[in-house]
Amino acid sequence: MDMNQYLEVFVDESREHLQAINEYMLKLENNPSDIAIINDIFRSAHTLKGMSASMGYEDLASLTHQMENVLDAIRQEKIAVKGHTVDALFESVDHLEAMVESIIAGGDGKRDVKDIVQILNLIEKGEDPDSDSASSTPQTGSGNSGLDEFQKSILQQSVDQGLNAFTVKVTLESTCMLKAARVYMVFEVIEKISEVVHSSPAVSDLEEEKFDQDFTVTLITELKAEEVQTKIGKVSEVETVIVTPFSTTKEDIETTQEAAAAVETDKPIEKKPEKEPAETKNAKAAANNKTMRVNINRLDSLMNLFEELVIDRGRLEALAKEIDNGSLTDTVEHISRLTSDLQDSLMTLRMVQIDTVFNRFPRMIRSLSKDLGKKIDFNVTGGETELDRTVIDEIGDPLVHLLRNSVDHGIEMPENRSEAGKPEVGTISLTAYHSGNHIYIDIEDDGGGINREKVLKKAIENNIVDEAMAEKLSDNEVYQLLFASGFSTADTVSDISGRGVGLDVVKSKIESLGGHIHVTSKPGYGSKFAIQLPLTLSILPVMLVTIGHETYAIPLSNIVESIIIPKEDVMKAHNQLVIDFRGKVVPLVSMKDVLEVESAGEEKDNFSIVVVRKGDQMAALIVDRFISQQEVVLKPLGDYLTNVFAISGATILGDGKVSLILDCNDLIK
Amino acid sequence: MSEVKTVETEMKAIVFQLKDEEYGVDVHQVRSIERLQEITRVPRTPSFVKGVINLRGIVTPIIDLRSRFDIEETEPTDETRIIIVNANDLEVGMIVDSANDVIDVPANAVEQAPKVVGGIDAEYLDGVAKLEKRLLILLNLDKVLNPEEIIALRQFKEKGE
Numbered sequence: 001m002d003m004n005q006y007l008e009v010f011v012d013e014s015r016e017h018l019q020a021i022n023e024y025m026l027k028l029e030n031n032p033s034d035i036a037i038i039n040d041i042f043r044s045a046h047t048l049k050g051m052s053a054s055m056g057y058e059d060l061a062s063l064t065h066q067m068e069n070v071l072d073a074i075r076q077e078k079i080a081v082k083g084h085t086v087d088a089l090f091e092s093v094d095h096l097e098a099m100v101e102s103i104i105a106g107g108d109g110k111r112d113v114k115d116i117v118q119i120l121n122l123i124e125k126g127e128d129p130d131s132d133s134a135s136s137t138p139q140t141g142s143g144n145s146g147l148d149e150f151q152k153s154i155l156q157q158s159v160d161q162g163l164n165a166f167t168v169k170v171t172l173e174s175t176c177m178l179k180a181a182r183v184y185m186v187f188e189v190i191e192k193i194s195e196v197v198h199s200s201p202a203v204s205d206l207e208e209e210k211f212d213q214d215f216t217v218t219l220i221t222e223l224k225a226e227e228v229q230t231k232i233g234k235v236s237e238v239e240t241v242i243v244t245p246f247s248t249t250k251e252d253i254e255t256t257q258e259a260a261a262a263v264e265t266d267k268p269i270e271k272k273p274e275k276e277p278a279e280t281k282n283a284k285a286a287a288n289n290k291t292m293r294v295n296i297n298r299l300d301s302l303m304n305l306f307e308e309l310v311i312d313r314g315r316l317e318a319l320a321k322e323i324d325n326g327s328l329t330d331t332v333e334h335i336s337r338l339t340s341d342l343q344d345s346l347m348t349l350r351m352v353q354i355d356t357v358f359n360r361f362p363r364m365i366r367s368l369s370k371d372l373g374k375k376i377d378f379n380v381t382g383g384e385t386e387l388d389r390t391v392i393d394e395i396g397d398p399l400v401h402l403l404r405n406s407v408d409h410g411i412e413m414p415e416n417r418s419e420a421g422k423p424e425v426g427t428i429s430l431t432a433y434h435s436g437n438h439i440y441i442d443i444e445d446d447g448g449g450i451n452r453e454k455v456l457k458k459a460i461e462n463n464i465v466d467e468a469m470a471e472k473l474s475d476n477e478v479y480q481l482l483f484a485s486g487f488s489t490a491d492t493v494s495d496i497s498g499r500g501v502g503l504d505v506v507k508s509k510i511e512s513l514g515g516h517i518h519v520t521s522k523p524g525y526g527s528k529f530a531i532q533l534p535l536t537l538s539i540l541p542v543m544l545v546t547i548g549h550e551t552y553a554i555p556l557s558n559i560v561e562s563i564i565i566p567k568e569d570v571m572k573a574h575n576q577l578v579i580d581f582r583g584k585v586v587p588l589v590s591m592k593d594v595l596e597v598e599s600a601g602e603e604k605d606n607f608s609i610v611v612v613r614k615g616d617q618m619a620a621l622i623v624d625r626f627i628s629q630q631e632v633v634l635k636p637l638g639d640y641l642t643n644v645f646a647i648s649g650a651t652i653l654g655d656g657k658v659s660l661i662l663d664c665n666d667l668i669k
Numbered sequence: 670m671s672e673v674k675t676v677e678t679e680m681k682a683i684v685f686q687l688k689d690e691e692y693g694v695d696v697h698q699v700r701s702i703e704r705l706q707e708i709t710r711v712p713r714t715p716s717f718v719k720g721v722i723n724l725r726g727i728v729t730p731i732i733d734l735r736s737r738f739d740i741e742e743t744e745p746t747d748e749t750r751i752i753i754v755n756a757n758d759l760e761v762g763m764i765v766d767s768a769n770d771v772i773d774v775p776a777n778a779v780e781q782a783p784k785v786v787g788g789i790d791a792e793y794l795d796g797v798a799k800l801e802k803r804l805l806i807l808l809n810l811d812k813v814l815n816p817e818e819i820i821a822l823r824q825f826k827e828k829g830e
Contacts, residue, residue, distance in 0.1 A: 308726055550710065595712040635728040637711070637721060640759045640816050645713045650721055650728040658709040658723045 314654030
């Protein structure tokens, strides 16, 4: 069978289930006695096992299987959840993730899981020394005994529920020719009257006639032993049928059995435990809206088409104005409205909940704080906030870096915290929210805050500032030094937050996404990194201006105000032309000079000025004329022209001409 | 990189003119040939970068090959063309005097380029093809369109200022 067509689904779903297991396990750690959580984990693990077994990933299946056993033991309150249980489960998930990653990378998903299986085994047994239940029978990882723990517990449960569990030994006549066909018929009968828990040899082997004359099936049924015997005996060429009640001490089953076979055979029993999850799943599905998976490339190509449409819309609008025909104008207006509605729905299509990025962080914080011996309470809020997929794809790494930074440098060691009169457990909160055309992500810790002296010392050592200047810097300016390249204040270089290549990369990444990052801190009380990001990258509102004969676009998000001021209001300070803008002194920048535009004739008595902003700083850009506000599609200049000063990209206007988009970050220094 | 690239048996080349010489580029590297259209200047780029055009919805950078090779620039004529090429995964348009021919270049006709041909350093050439009556200079587009060079030029300029 060609598995490739299922591989994508398998990978997607495995990831989802692993993520779910991760989340539930973090919850479990806080509420070790909550059986509902165990059930959730069990369900995910179980589905994962079924999927990987049917895809032929045996190691994946056998490890999930062992996890199931432990979970089941917890569920039945045979063992209690302890620290090392959760650790072992987490480790198993790590292995599972590694295997899934290997499969994604085109590998076979094989991995040596003997050690962890052994540990899980020990946990399962070590915590359950009583011998009154099926699960107490020793079992080794390689699956030497015919029934594994899970199957035994299923059998035990059925017996407890008043069903009958039998071991049926079927011997075929020695003259039987088509043994596989007989086996098939026998199984048809058996499956009608019972649930097969186990078969030895495995069903797959039986189908390939890899057995002598007899085989053994363990099953659960409502019927009595004699009934089972006669029903099976009716199949021709069956010599004898021996039905014995199943008991946990009975181990007369054939022993050679591969782990894969174990997985193969317990498929039928999935029916039973899955009833419950299936129901809850349906309930969930009903509660949510119906969804379908769409390949991202298709969405991207849809978006590209739409961008073309936006350009043509601009062209149509320009033409309609020129021709000035009533019904044409009406139609064009209608098309404009439609396209903006279309844009809104397209945007929402591409929106992804930031949860997809956030959900891997609790795990990360947990293991980091364990490694460092710190106690950290991690709060995530606003995971449902939605962001354009292009931004989501890029924002993960910077956030990882900032969080690691908070764990490593922000939160102090427990003993230092108690000395400072703070609770031993530090808090890091990750918050996302939506406001206006932006998404805000805040990372806040209640650690030691940023040490001004230490930052300055480092900055001076690394020649980022000189001593004379350092004195004059405000606290806020000092904190921004953290984002300078070649900076790290941790006393020792650690694995956790790198070697000083960190925060400057974070900053440039965020700026490349059209966002800003800002840090505030209160010594002794913690620090806060605030990130502001645009909702989407590809379509942005701009103001079109002319400079000389050229048309440029300035992103509205940068613009504070556009004003016209008389020439005499321009002042001079330190050899720099400035204006008084609402009580603030703002430097004037002649765009003609910056962009090397050929001067277009006469001097005017007034300046047309666009006041732009970057963080707290402002600049007043002198342009020749304001044209209009418009939504444009951001197009890259291409790899040939990289890092052009003051230009962040280009756009195609309604008349088909290319206009450049100004990068205000370059203009404000 | 000055040695002749071994060309398999035969290649098809797009022929274009620059001043008095004929040049060739591998047809596989040519996306299309366009008439000259309005170019949006991109400030603070080397003088041979003329700007960008709207090529069916894609913003494409344009360079002037004359200026690239320090040949004196002329006013565009009706014959002036933009050859859109793809090299180093970059799509770039090159302004040439005219482009009107596709010819087969047999491998054995290609010789190593002398140090300087038509004012162009051999570094930018794949070789020279001698065909019956014509001489075809084969450009090495990967070299000609190396973006590193723009950066180097810019730094040079900034230092000079």
